[in-house]
Each structure stands twice: as C-alpha cells, then as structure tokens.
Amino acid sequence: MRNSLPSAATHAPNPSAPSAGTLAAAFALGGALTLLTLHGARALRAAAPAGPADGAPLMRAPLQVVAPVDLRRYAGLWHEQARLPNRFEKSxxxxxxxxxxxxxxGEVQVRNRCVREDGRIAEATGIAQPVRVPGMPGAGRLKVRFLPSWLSWLPNAWGDYWILKLDRDYQVALVGTPDRQYLWLLSRTPQLDEATISTELEYARTLGFDVDRMVRSGH
Structure with missing residues (x-):
C-alpha cells in the first residue's frame, strides 16, 4: 500500500550615514505600521469562518503503520473493495x-489481477520487500517493484506499500502511501458489507485521505 529544513559585519564610520534622530524616527514609523498590520491580520482571522485549514495539523501528521504484521498470515488472496483513482488501474x-x-x-511475490472494461484480464507480477522501521519490529511497511530486477536501481522503480489498518483476523486491510495519494481497501471476501466499508473509509478520512474520491471496485 508506497515507503516521505547573518552574520555580523563591522563598518567604519560613514560621514553620510543618517543621524541617530533620523534612524529613531524610521524605527518608530516602522513599528507603528507593523502594529497596524498585526491588528488587521488578527481581525481578519477572527472574522474568517473555520475551514479545512483547522485540520491541517492532523493532515500533516506522519502516517503510522501496523506493527507487527505477520507476513505469513498476510499472504494469500485479497479482493480490492475500493481505491483512490490511479493510472495503474485506469482500465x-x-x-x-x-x-x-x-x-x-523474506520477500513477497505480488500478483495483481483485474478484469478490464473490455472483459480482458490484465495481470502484473512484482516483488515486495519489508522496510525496517527503528523501534517497530515487523512494521507493515514494504516497498514494491513491478519492473524487472535489472531495473531495480532506478529511483522510481520502487513504490511504497504501507499497511495502515489490519484487523486481528487478517480479513480486512487498508493500504496506502505516505503522501496520501494512493489508498486501497482490501478484504479476504469478494464482497465486503457496506457497514464495514463505510467504517474503514471513515477511518481513512481521519488519516487525511480524500475518501470522497474513492472508486468502488467492480464485482
């Protein structure tokens, strides 16, 4: 599920430099203008209605992954229930x-399969590698590559696959990327009930994902 801030100089006296009185007047005028600007900005903030920016700290919070994840239990067949639009599954x-x-x-072979709109089958096989996270043994953070192994050195060859939510029975999973551009809802069953889908997507919303753009997978 996408593996992310003056130095002082000494000058000789200058006969043409402004007098101390002139500098004091300039500082006083600048201070007055600064106070007026601050008061104006505060008034605008007080009058402005609350908006999405109020949730910005949450949106910017780094995503956390499930830990530990038993890859032996995680292995097997998963059915996609919903996804954020992406070019890989456009058809x-x-x-x-x-x-x-x-x-x-210790790696994981990945085989993705979908039925295209024209009825044909599209399949892609790749490899996933666990990514170590300090202080989190078995963290559900992997990187996935679908390009041939001889191209694995390319910067964009690997994509992030982060397990963001996983139930104890390994039946439902939310997988996404740290930039919140990709998200998948997976389940062991071909068709997940609507109540569970809504619960999972609402949880993804609290993580900062734009779940209103989610596409429901065809069944």
Missing part, C-alpha cells in the same frame, strides 16, 4: 485481486 472495470506469496528470502 480496470471489473473485479481486482492481489495475491501475495511469502518467499524463502
């Missing part, structure tokens, strides 16, 4: 699935 009009297989190396 997917039917069911979308992801099948994860834990490899002996």
């Amino acid at each position: 997917c009009g039917g069911p979308v699935t992801a099948h994860y297989t834990l490899l002996p190396t």
Whole structure:
C-alpha cells in the first residue's frame, strides 16, 4: 500500500550615514505600521469562518503503520473493495485481486489481477520487500517493484506499500502511501458489507485521505 529544513559585519564610520534622530524616527514609523498590520491580520482571522485549514495539523501528521504484521498470515488472496483513482488501474472495470506469496528470502511475490472494461484480464507480477522501521519490529511497511530486477536501481522503480489498518483476523486491510495519494481497501471476501466499508473509509478520512474520491471496485 508506497515507503516521505547573518552574520555580523563591522563598518567604519560613514560621514553620510543618517543621524541617530533620523534612524529613531524610521524605527518608530516602522513599528507603528507593523502594529497596524498585526491588528488587521488578527481581525481578519477572527472574522474568517473555520475551514479545512483547522485540520491541517492532523493532515500533516506522519502516517503510522501496523506493527507487527505477520507476513505469513498476510499472504494469500485479497479482493480490492475500493481505491483512490490511479493510472495503474485506469482500465480496470471489473473485479481486482492481489495475491501475495511469502518467499524463502523474506520477500513477497505480488500478483495483481483485474478484469478490464473490455472483459480482458490484465495481470502484473512484482516483488515486495519489508522496510525496517527503528523501534517497530515487523512494521507493515514494504516497498514494491513491478519492473524487472535489472531495473531495480532506478529511483522510481520502487513504490511504497504501507499497511495502515489490519484487523486481528487478517480479513480486512487498508493500504496506502505516505503522501496520501494512493489508498486501497482490501478484504479476504469478494464482497465486503457496506457497514464495514463505510467504517474503514471513515477511518481513512481521519488519516487525511480524500475518501470522497474513492472508486468502488467492480464485482
């Protein structure tokens, strides 16, 4: 689920420099203008209605991942229930699935499959690697690559896959990216009940995701 702030100089006296009285007057005038500006800004803030900016601290908060995640239990078939629009699934009009297989190396093979709008099947196979998070053993943070291994050195070859929410029975998962541009709701069952879908998406909203743009996967 997308793996992110004067020095002092000494001068010789200058005969043409402004007098102390002139400087004092300039500072006084500047101070008065500053006070007027501050008062005006405060008045505008007081009159302005509350808006989305009020939630900005939450929106900017770094996303946290589930920990620990047992990749052996996480492996298997998942059905996509909803997603934020993305170019990878632009042509997917039917069911979308992801099948994860834990490899002996500790990596995870990823096989994504979808039914296109024209009825044809599209499939992509990739590899996912766990990303270590200090102080969080088994953190649900992975990076995924669908390009061939000989292109793995490219900066954009890897994408973030963050497990943001996972129930104890490993039946429902929210997967996203730290920039909040990608989000998937996955479940073990082909069709998740509406109440659970709404609960999961509302939780994603509290994390700062624009869930009003979510696309429901076709079934």
